[in-house]
Amino acid sequence: MFYSILSLCKVGVLNIKQENKVLKNYLSPYWKIICVATVCSILFGIASTAVATMIGPVLNVLLNTKINNSFHMKDILGPYLSFTLSYLGFPLQITKEALISSLPLLFISSALIKNLFFIIQNVIWERVGAKIERKLRLNLVSDFLSTSPTLRGSKDFINKESQFSSIVTTDIKLMREYMIHFYGSMPREIFQVVLLAMTLCLLSAKLFIIYFFALAPAILIVKYLGRKVEKKANSALNEYSQLSEWTQQRLLGIETIKQYKTEKFETKKLEQLTADLFKKTFQLEKSKAWTGPLLEFTAITALVLALFFALNDVYQGLISGSLALSFFATIAILIQSAAKIGRYINKNREGVAAIKRVENILTYLSNKKMHDNHKRNIIKNDLNPQTLLEIEDASIRYPGQKKFALKNFSYTFEKGQIYCIFGSSGSGKSSLLKAILGLIELGQGKIFYDKSLLNLGSIGYISQQIFIIPGSIKENIIYPKSEGSDIEVKSALEKVGLTSFIESLDLGMATQIDTHEGRTISGGQEQRILLARLFYHSYPLLIMDEATSAVDPKLEEKILTNIHEVIKANKKTSVLFVTHRNTAKKFADKIIEIKEGELALT
Structure with a gap:
């Protein structure tokens, strides 16, 4: 009915x-x-x-x-x-x-x-x-x-x-x-x-x-x-x-x-x-x-x-x-x-x-989910105690590309060392860093990690693209933590030359970044805040992909000097940084050149 x-x-x-x-x-x-x-x-x-x-x-x-x-x-x-x-x-x-x-x-x-x-x-x-x-x-x-x-x-x-x-x-x-x-x-x-x-x-x-x-x-x-x-x-x-x-x-x-x-x-x-x-x-x-x-x-x-x-x-x-x-x-x-x-x-x-x-x-x-926490899970039982990570015959080729971004790359990175990675655009520098971070799956080869790198958040990373979260300057430095020490934050800011700038702000470290009213800091200052994040956290490994490109050479030298002092005092933390500036190479213990995805010079 x-x-x-x-x-x-x-x-x-x-x-x-x-x-x-x-x-x-x-x-x-x-x-x-x-x-x-x-x-x-x-x-x-x-x-x-x-x-x-x-x-x-x-x-x-x-x-x-x-x-x-x-x-x-x-x-x-x-x-x-x-x-x-x-x-x-x-x-x-x-x-x-x-x-x-x-x-x-x-x-x-x-x-x-x-x-x-x-x-x-x-x-x-x-x-x-x-x-x-x-x-x-x-x-x-x-x-x-x-x-x-x-x-x-x-x-x-x-x-x-x-x-x-x-x-x-x-x-x-x-x-x-x-x-x-x-x-x-x-x-x-x-x-x-x-x-x-x-x-x-x-x-x-x-x-x-x-x-x-x-x-x-x-x-x-x-x-x-x-x-x-x-x-x-x-x-x-x-x-x-x-x-x-x-x-x-x-x-x-x-x-x-x-x-x-x-x-x-x-x-x-x-x-x-x-x-x-x-x-x-x-x-x-x-x-x-x-x-x-x-x-x-x-x-x-x-x-x-x-x-x-x-x-x-x-x-x-x-x-x-x-x-x-x-x-x-x-x-x-x-x-x-x-x-x-x-x-x-x-x-x-x-x-x-x-x-x-x-x-x-x-x-x-x-x-399409990525499994196993970015795949940083390969342990080599006979890895040298001084070795932080070891790459064996690593190759990467992106979907739809005939050319390898990284080809048969092998290298051993030791603890307490600063490595400068350089090469022309498209040579495979960023691909190498992303492979180490587990952001790219290897087509062949293996990466063996020290146990200190297996936990999430154990690697400090600054990419070419500046990633600032909506929030205060302090929140960006202590990220991904929700709470942090003001004293340690101030120390990190001093090492990247931002102390006087922060003191000039009415709200200091509580100043909001990238609010609806407009940006409160410049691109170079944003990059230094990300560098301060690396100083704030005690990472076993720091990876920096053109991390100082937005700052002037004089300030870059000060920042790299502070990084060098911290690494040599710690003796367990290593740094891998990519740069196009020759002046930055003098702070590196070892220099790695990559050409067309292959290791050319060490």
């Missing part, structure tokens, strides 16, 4: 199996509280039905002065609904005075109960949705950070990486809204529609059948437009990802754009991307805009048809005017719920598209 109603609600979501793969595990821990929300949805529907059912009899009693002091419920509610109510304990006979006296209490109670269940159910799903959104975002970022950098040069990964920013923001937000609508709001409205439909059937089976057969075309409308909305939503999300990635890249390269005076070219490109996004978004909104009016037109047509037959039955005395009033008052509430379901269906289509993107990248990242 209610197949049409249930079909109308179901066709709003395609590919439910795909959606369940993502959300099932996230929803299962909250099944108890979800059951409470579901019960509230059912009770909400019952309360709404009670309000709708009372409207007809109340209006009939208040407006019809010819009614006697006492009347039978079947005269105003019909034989089926009155029998159902009597079975539940309601009296079949009621006086006019009793109904009028109890009217305010009935309406206020029903309204309070209805809204109470609505609030409880809504709060539960908003809370569950927020928790799942947070957990899903954390898992995505965790999987992304755990992915092997070796794969990041591949075309497939670059494509996924370009979408990542919009997926962890926009897509997960749409996914949360979908979950709240599909599992929270839609069931609430569905329960209400089903209960109202049952009431309509009990009021008049004939009018019920006429109305819902006339409403059947709405199913085809929702199904057709829903598919279009989902397809266009996915296209719009892809355009948004491209625009987001493009904007981020241009903001990072603003100085290059200013230098080459390509502002007009970049602005033209931005206009094109924005136009493409506008076109896709407009097509999406246009498809969504059709759904409501078409459903409303179908509903009104069905309503007019049912009204024609109802008036005819009232005229012939087959049903009472009170019953007709209750029937159409119930339909009015049902149409409101159906309209909400239509809006949820539109929104859910966007959610389904977002879920597919989230599921796709989750599956991809889970299959």
Whole structure:
């Protein structure tokens, strides 16, 4: 009997199996509280039905002065609904005075109960949705950070990486809204529609059948437009990802754009991307805009048809005017719920598209994780006690490249030594450092580590790209620790020549870096803060890839002198640094030259 109603609600979501793969595990821990929300949805529907059912009899009693002091419920509610109510304990006979006296209490109670269940159910799903959104975002970022950098040069990964920013923001937000609508709001409205439909059937089976057969075309409308909305939503999300990635890249390269005076070219490109996004978004909104009016037109047509037959039955005395009033008052509430379901269906289509993107990248990242803590786990039993690490016949070739980045490289690095690694651009210097860090998997060969290097965080590293975390100067120096000694931080700052600068700041070490108000320090100062991080922590091995490129030669000499003094005093810490400046080589105990990925000079 209610197949049409249930079909109308179901066709709003395609590919439910795909959606369940993502959300099932996230929803299962909250099944108890979800059951409470579901019960509230059912009770909400019952309360709404009670309000709708009372409207007809109340209006009939208040407006019809010819009614006697006492009347039978079947005269105003019909034989089926009155029998159902009597079975539940309601009296079949009621006086006019009793109904009028109890009217305010009935309406206020029903309204309070209805809204109470609505609030409880809504709060539960908003809370569950927020928790799942947070957990899903954390898992995505965790999987992304755990992915092997070796794969990041591949075309497939670059494509996924370009979408990542919009997926962890926009897509997960749409996914949360979908979950709240599909599992929270839609069931609430569905329960209400089903209960109202049952009431309509009990009021008049004939009018019920006429109305819902006339409403059947709405199913085809929702199904057709829903598919279009989902397809266009996915296209719009892809355009948004491209625009987001493009904007981020241009903001990072603003100085290059200013230098080459390509502002007009970049602005033209931005206009094109924005136009493409506008076109896709407009097509999406246009498809969504059709759904409501078409459903409303179908509903009104069905309503007019049912009204024609109802008036005819009232005229012939087959049903009472009170019953007709209750029937159409119930339909009015049902149409409101159906309209909400239509809006949820539109929104859910966007959610389904977002879920597919989230599921796709989750599956991809889970299959591409790096294992064994960056693979720094090879121990050689007969490793010399003075040896920090030993490389044997190491070779690296990046995906899609014929040339080796590192080829048959062998070398032994000893404790308490400073090594300067130099060579032309692309010679394999950075590849060697990343291989030692475990950020690149060797194609062949092995790297044997001293036990002191096996723990996470045992190697201090500064890359060519400056990595400053949003936070204070102190937080950046003690990173990745959350607490640290002010005395030791000041000592580290002194060794990189930042003491006077820090003292000149109003907040000193508590000064925030890279805040929304603008950068508070220069690029060279940022690099020195990262160097201070190396002095602050006691690392067995320091790896510096062009770590002093942003500071002037005089300051670089001071920093390298301090590093040299620390290493010689410690005698257990080693340094590997890459540089293009010949002046830095004098601080090295040993110099390593790399040409075309091979060891050329030691």
